Amino acid sequence: MRFEFFTSKDSVNKKILRAALAVGMATVVVKAITTVKDLAVAHSFGRNDSLDAFLFAFMLPSFALNLVVGAASAALVPVLVETRQNDGANAAQRLLSSVMLLTCTALVVVAIGLAILAHLYLPYLGHSFPPEKQFLTREFIYFLAPWLVLSGLATFMACVLNAIEKFAVPALIPILTPFAVLLCIAAWTRPNSGYALALGTVIGSFLEAALFYYLVKKHQIIGVLRWHGIDPRVRSVLSQTVPMMAGCLLMGATPVVDQTMAAMLGSGSVAALSYGSKVITGLLAIGATALSTAVLPYFSKMAAEGDWRGCRHTLKRYVVLALSATVPLTVLLFFFSKHLVRFLFQRGAFTSMDTEVVSQVQRLYCLQIPFYVVSMLFVRFISSVRRNDMLLYAAAINLVIDVVMNLILMRWLGIAGIALSTSIVALVSVVFLWACSFKLMSKREPGMLTAVHAPGRS
Numbered sequence: 001m002r003f004e005f006f007t008s009k010d011s012v013n014k015k016i017l018r019a020a021l022a023v024g025m026a027t028v029v030v031k032a033i034t035t036v037k038d039l040a041v042a043h044s045f046g047r048n049d050s051l052d053a054f055l056f057a058f059m060l061p062s063f064a065l066n067l068v069v070g071a072a073s074a075a076l077v078p079v080l081v082e083t084r085q086n087d088g089a090n091a092a093q094r095l096l097s098s099v100m101l102l103t104c105t106a107l108v109v110v111a112i113g114l115a116i117l118a119h120l121y122l123p124y125l126g127h128s129f130p131p132e133k134q135f136l137t138r139e140f141i142y143f144l145a146p147w148l149v150l151s152g153l154a155t156f157m158a159c160v161l162n163a164i165e166k167f168a169v170p171a172l173i174p175i176l177t178p179f180a181v182l183l184c185i186a187a188w189t190r191p192n193s194g195y196a197l198a199l200g201t202v203i204g205s206f207l208e209a210a211l212f213y214y215l216v217k218k219h220q221i222i223g224v225l226r227w228h229g230i231d232p233r234v235r236s237v238l239s240q241t242v243p244m245m246a247g248c249l250l251m252g253a254t255p256v257v258d259q260t261m262a263a264m265l266g267s268g269s270v271a272a273l274s275y276g277s278k279v280i281t282g283l284l285a286i287g288a289t290a291l292s293t294a295v296l297p298y299f300s301k302m303a304a305e306g307d308w309r310g311c312r313h314t315l316k317r318y319v320v321l322a323l324s325a326t327v328p329l330t331v332l333l334f335f336f337s338k339h340l341v342r343f344l345f346q347r348g349a350f351t352s353m354d355t356e357v358v359s360q361v362q363r364l365y366c367l368q369i370p371f372y373v374v375s376m377l378f379v380r381f382i383s384s385v386r387r388n389d390m391l392l393y394a395a396a397i398n399l400v401i402d403v404v405m406n407l408i409l410m411r412w413l414g415i416a417g418i419a420l421s422t423s424i425v426a427l428v429s430v431v432f433l434w435a436c437s438f439k440l441m442s443k444r445e446p447g448m449l450t451a452v453h454a455p456g457r458s
Contacts, residue, residue, distance in 0.1 A: 019294035026171035046349025057140030177204025250395035276361025299384035
């Protein structure tokens with residue numbers, strides 16, 4: 001089966017909605033299993049040092065994965081869509097083969113570098129950890145190096161499948177990792193050992209990568225993996241990857257900064273930040289990630305065709321839809337945060353005192369939801385028109401504001417201040433990205449300002 005783009009007669013907005021619902025429903029299933037895994041982790045670990053060390057170690061390869069694969073896939077999809085439309089499926093296959101090999105090489109180099117240099121950077125990043133906790137963190141980094149490569153390739157192939165309008169199955173495959181973690185926790189002979197989490201994470205990533213590779217071969221997206229040289233298409237992807245990677249570096253530095261500063265607040269603070277963000281992250285995965293995953297291929301097609309009115313109409317429609325759904329949800333989460341944390345986590349090693357701390361973190365984290373969901377729409381539009389340099393500027397602004405607000409608010413609110421800082425960053429980000437998107441469309445559609453105010457136009 002050769003891959004095809006946009007064969008349905010439905011409008012673009014209906015296609016996006018259908019794709020977002022498919023991704024969202026699959027993500028709900030994945031997050032349900034992930035929640036079960038998180039409950040098992042909370043019951044077994046509470047906020048102990050082993051969990052702190054694992055979460056801190058996982059943060060680093062996760063950051064690297066988002067840096068390499070997030071940048072490469074976002075830069076690839078617009079070029080892939082344009083190549084497929086203008087030059088055919090074979091040209092698209094050659095492009096994908098070359099970019100995938102480059103991505104794999106980058107992941108291997110970064111994974112080896114993180115492992116080899118761990119003894120140099122950990123004393124600085126985890127300077128508040130005692131020596132035995134730093135040693136445990138380094139062990140977990142060694143353990144998670146293969147995860148970086150396997151999960152990175154799985155994420156890359158998922159983005160490629162999304163680009164050819166395959167959404168539901170790629171969104172469901174990540175269910176394998178929480179299943180593997182649950183099995184390892186249950187089977188591990190030594191209780192409360194972070195090695196069970198590390199092993200389950202690596203096994204899950206291997207299963208995901210194997211299944212994704214089967215799917216891309218099945219749909220004949222990539223033929224025999226081989227290097228086809230740096231042709232103009234690959235060069236176009238690389239030219240957009242560089243600013244996107246710099247933006248991802250700054251954007252991904254935000255959670256690294258948050259967790260590093262949380263580690264300064266004492267034992268259990270990193271775990272408290274993690275628990276407090278779990279529900280919010282899950283909701284954003286269902287909403288923001290589903291919507292942003294769905295819109296990128298369609299924005300890319302409209303941009304390739306010069307359909308700026310279609311882009312404007314889609315942005316306007318989905319901004320309103322996103323705000324209508326997320327604002328009431330945010331209000332509910334804010335007022336019922338403690339009840340939710342108590343219901344989800346308070347059992348076993350997770351005490352009522354932990355509930356007090358985590359519920360306050362969650363309450364202030366949830367304020368970011370409307371801003372984050374809307375900002376992802378603008379991010380995908382800007383990426384589709386290949387102006388990733390603007391995302392670099394946005395990420396730089398976000399990082400500066402995050403550090404400053406962390407320093408101010410953590411003195412006032414402790415670990416909850418870091419959560420409030422994150423929500424403030426999301427507000428600033430959406431305003432900046434909205435301004436960038438409006439400027440881009442104004443340049444490409446000179447009559448847009450008149451059209452916006454003209455009667456009878458949507």
